[in-house]
Amino acid sequence: MKQLKDFKDNIHSCSKCGLCQSVCPIYKITGNDCTVSRGHFVMLRGLLKGELKMSPKLNRYLDLCLKCGACSKFCPSDINVVDIIVAAKAEYFKHSFSQKLLSFFQKNFVFGLCVNFLSLFRKKAESKTFDKKVLYFGGCSSKIKGNNAVVKILNAAGIEVITPPFSCCGISLFARGDLRGFNHNIEKFVKILKQYNITDIVTTCASCEKSLKDYSRWAESDDSREFLKNIKIKNIYEYIRANELKLVLRKPVEVTFHKPCNIDNYDDIKWFLSNTTNLNYIEMNDFDKCCGLNGISKFREYRIMAEIFKSKRENILKTGVKYVLTSCLGCEVALKLFSRNSYRVDDLINFIASRI
Ligand code: SF4
Ligand code: SF4
Numbered sequence: 001m002k003q004l005k006d007f008k009d010n011i012h013s014c015s016k017c018g019l020c021q022s023v024c025p026i027y028k029i030t031g032n033d034c035t036v037s038r039g040h041f042v043m044l045r046g047l048l049k050g051e052l053k054m055s056p057k058l059n060r061y062l063d064l065c066l067k068c069g070a071c072s073k074f075c076p077s078d079i080n081v082v083d084i085i086v087a088a089k090a091e092y093f094k095h096s097f098s099q100k101l102l103s104f105f106q107k108n109f110v111f112g113l114c115v116n117f118l119s120l121f122r123k124k125a126e127s128k129t130f131d132k133k134v135l136y137f138g139g140c141s142s143k144i145k146g147n148n149a150v151v152k153i154l155n156a157a158g159i160e161v162i163t164p165p166f167s168c169c170g171i172s173l174f175a176r177g178d179l180r181g182f183n184h185n186i187e188k189f190v191k192i193l194k195q196y197n198i199t200d201i202v203t204t205c206a207s208c209e210k211s212l213k214d215y216s217r218w219a220e221s222d223d224s225r226e227f228l229k230n231i232k233i234k235n236i237y238e239y240i241r242a243n244e245l246k247l248v249l250r251k252p253v254e255v256t257f258h259k260p261c262n263i264d265n266y267d268d269i270k271w272f273l274s275n276t277t278n279l280n281y282i283e284m285n286d287f288d289k290c291c292g293l294n295g296i297s298k299f300r301e302y303r304i305m306a307e308i309f310k311s312k313r314e315n316i317l318k319t320g321v322k323y324v325l326t327s328c329l330g331c332e333v334a335l336k337l338f339s340r341n342s343y344r345v346d347d348l349i350n351f352i353a354s355r356i
Helices: 004-012 025-030 037-049 056-064 070-074 081-094 097-119 139-145 148-156 171-176 179-193 206-218 222-229 236-242 266-274 299-319 329-337 348-353
Strands: 133-137 160-162 200-203 232-235 248-257 277-281 323-326 344-347
Touching: 004 037, 004 081, 025 299, 037 056, 037 081, 056 081, 070 081, 081 097, 081 171, 081 179, 097 139, 097 171, 133 148, 139 206, 139 329, 148 160, 148 236, 148 348, 171 179, 171 206, 179 206, 179 222, 200 206, 200 236, 206 222, 206 232, 206 329, 232 236, 236 266, 248 266, 248 348, 266 277, 266 348, 299 329, 323 329, 323 348, 329 344, 344 348
Parallel strands: 133 160, 133 200, 200 232, 248 277, 248 323, 323 344
Antiparallel strands: none
């Protein structure tokens, strides 16, 4: 399993230029260097040298990171900040009973029992048959909402959708530093995937997409790492644009869109939003700024998270639209939580599929 010491060179490659400070949503509020990549790396260097010890205080600084990856996009040293924060959190996780308890609860109750119970009320849609076939990784979202929308839209693009019984991608375990739990999810994924002779996987949730793309770097087993290197993971918007799928909504409607941090192909989404007839897309200010979901569970940091939620909400309200669409189950939850019934939130694919 990867450990913090494996990232020593990356941590040392930080030049302390401070560019990460200009984009980090947390630093913008706290102004405290301990809450942004540059400061995190100073602390982690101390930890690796044995000058500092992992402590609840250090973990609290690491925990404030939303894992939005905004700093990595600007970092001249090209450091994958999220991987390092997770490896550091894994050091804390190993010795923390409360973190293990929370992880157990998330794994077995929230993403296990609750999601599986909700899936009992969803009937799986059957796909039409086409030469081009993809496997749909719907994660928890498809268990709760079903796979109808994805089947309807990809079938319209001439693509057959196969929906294997994949389980949760494990992103919450990864973010907490529960790497053993995360690896358990990776192995389950590999085992199911080996039953199909298809290498194209389609996702609709940005968090699932990020997790699946991380699998080949974080899998413990050499076999799984090799196997995963040949798997192509794309989100549905790449297929929609590549097939020039232009849909017509029954009635005109105005919408805005929140871009999840883990989506890299906003161009494809914008193409889809702009080429769907009767859909009037109004881009909100800072449409690509983190919704703050990773902060929801940080009740101690409520003041900081409230600031992030407030500015996202204000930007949504400025557009004057009734519908905010997104493409991540986590973002949906965060946007709904602070909507105060001023707007409705939906997944873009579900929204479009229910109106054509
Ligand atoms: S932008 Fe990158 S190199 Fe510069 S201080 Fe931040 S983490 Fe270090
Ligand atoms: S990942 Fe996001 S929240 Fe974390 S340090 Fe980088 S910019 Fe800040």
